[in-house]
Amino acid sequence: MVDRRDFLRLGAGTALGLAASPALAQSDPRIRSYKTLGRTGLKISDISFGSASMSDPVVVRHALARGINYFDTAESYRFGSSEEAIGEALKGKRNDVFLTSKTKAGAGDTRAEMMKSLEGSLKRLQTDHVEVYFNHAVNDVDRMKNPAWAEFTELAKKQGKIRFCGMSGHGSHLTESLDYAIDNDLVDVILVAYNFAQDPTFYDKLRHTFHYSAIQPDLPRVLDKAKKKDIGVLAMKTLMGARLNDMRPYERKGSTFSQAAFRWVLSAPQVDALLVSMSSKEEIDEYVAASGTAKVSAVDMELLERYALLQGGRYCQSACYDCTGSCPQNVAIAEVLRTRMYDVDYGDPLLARTEYAALGNPAEACLTCATQSCLNACTRGIPIAEYTLDAALRLG
16 A cells, blocks of 8 residues: 555656556557537547647647547637637638637627627638537526527527537536536537546545545536437546646656546546647647547556646646635635636646636735635645735736
């Protein structure tokens, strides 16, 4: 039996011990599996293109050359330049790919406002339609209850501007929002935060090493319900903060942390495929090398366990209720930590500042806080007061 301290002391060779499987090593990595996205019938690459950190047409073309055929973006990504890059890169290839975009349709937004957002995305993407259009980052069920959303998506479908509609989310009210959307037939596709650290069974397998309660324990139930209704299920946030460089000393060719994390997600029967932000050719080649390999090996498990141990006390899942109500100034702690993660972990200050500004400088109160009542609110030991203050200083 290995405790947390001993495990972290182990060297790369001792910890992994096993050579990478030759079957996983690829000199020319490319997509090897295409999955049906629920009732849509779309056959999409099992590892697909996310563009939150990208605005370079060259990167998009490289992804296409590697067999990726599903490209996801949003009007808010890099002030629309991500949509523009995808539109530019895929000229003449529109019939070979599936395009999706997103808008943050609010609880009080009108059908006309939603249509204006869609038409802006279509113009930047240089197309007359998208395959899926999402209500983006939903963490308030009232946004899905807004009747204008259902009216808008029905009209947009009739006009041929969207083929299918969806909802994306990763916050503490995700399951509540999903339940409503699924029960009321408001979505054809859902895009949800789902990684090995959000699966309640993952930590059950690690009880010999350390103890954490489950994040979003109700999420598997909701995903099962979506599958029963033949709603397409896409996973995002699959890399639990994406601190890839921290794991390089422990990896082997054909068995990197990212590939292990992808295999874990793709092995879940509820998930059709995953999206991951891709910002370079090197990232794309590493990521697509995991395509078609949904079996999690012992080597993969050791990489995932090591990552969980290294990052568990510093990564906010943005999906639990630990810190709710701990701040007398009502700072949206999880949202603040999410925006900080984009800068510190993802290395994308533009995305971090954009998302932080959209929240309205949410950690301003932390600059003068004297109580630090949030100090012990996180059961995972995240230093909330330190991180929110840092977010205010670096992003405010």
